[in-house]
Amino acid sequence: MSSNASAQTSGDNKTAHVVFVHGAWADGSSWSKVIPLLQAKGITATAVQLPLTTLSGDVATVKRAIALQDGPVLLVGHSYGGAVITEAGNDPKVVGLVYVAAFAPDSGESVASLSKGYPPAPLGAELRPDAEGFLSISPKGVAEDFGQDLPAKETKVLWAAQGPTNGAVFGATITNAAWKTKPSWFVVAEEDRAIPPALEKHEAERMKATTINVPASHLVMLSHPKEVADLIEKATANVSKH
Secondary structure, eight states, X not given: OHHHHHHHTSOOTTSOEEEEEOOTTOOGGGGTTTHHHHHTTTOOEEEOOOOOSOHHHHHHHXXXXXXXXXXXXXXXXXXXXXXXXXXXXXXXXXXXXXXXXXXXXXXXXXXXXXXXXXXXXXXXXXXEEOTTXXXXXXXXXXXXXXXXXXXXXXXXXXXXXXOOEEGGGGXXXXXXXGGXXXXXXXXXXXXXXXXXXXXXXXXXXXXXXXXXXXXXXXXXXXXXXXXXXXXXXXXXXXXXXX
């Protein structure tokens, strides 16, 4: 804690502060294995807690976290969180975007429209709606399609702690895609069963992102935290030069 605290109070505002944005059916603990690796390198970070009720509400949550920083910000988004950072990334403090097995819609696109043209991801069959349109993942879906490369003990906790997500967020469109004007990085999860890996590769190519491919499930930041942290560290170093 002491080294992290000193980094935060050193007055060096040129080093980008990392703001982590989780995806659907998740919370800020998605980044619990990556954050310590960055803190060990003196990189400060904040993980937001999205309401998962509307895209605009989730973007507003990220913007509040950005506003608290007194220097440049690097946004990191997983899954649906990629759509959130695509919109929130237009904030002038944001100097770069890192997508981790994520959706990265263009202006006028939504998560749903972006997914058209690709085979349905297996996870979709394991989503269960409630009476108000909030979706949850079945135990089978979490174990086999969300984090199939994680221990059963871990996926059981992920299922129990998941954040029900309003299905309407996937149809909300992006007004201005920040990746068009800001540098981007992408982690492609090659064994993703929640987002087609081919879609992730298409997105990365479209935004000309610096990309790594990891043989991992959708929850690549939990199964391969070092690879994800290493890319974020490189992105932070890159944007902090400018």
